[in-house]
Amino acid sequence: xxxxxxxxxxxxxxxxxxxxxxxxxxxxxxxxxxxxxxxxxxxxxxxxxxxxxxxxxxx
Numbered sequence: 334x335x336x337x338x339x340x341x342x343x344x345x346x347x348x349x350x351x352x353x354x355x356x357x358x359x360x361x362x363x364x365x366x367x368x369x370x371x372x373x374x375x376x377x378x379x380x381x382x383x384x385x386x387x388x389x390x391x392x
Contacts, residue, residue, distance in 0.1 A: 370378035
């Protein structure tokens with residue numbers, strides 16, 4: 334299993350353990366992010382998403 338796949342499984346498991354309202358908020362945010370990302374090339378959108386993830390992790 335690739336590291337990326339393992340990370341995805343860990344995140345999905347953590348989200349599944351959330352209370353229903355918090356899980357729904359996370360999934361709504363995911364959908365909104367994915368919708369915005371469709372307006373950009375996949376490479377630039379991916380880099381921007383990684384930058385945001387790093388910024389959030391650094392906070």
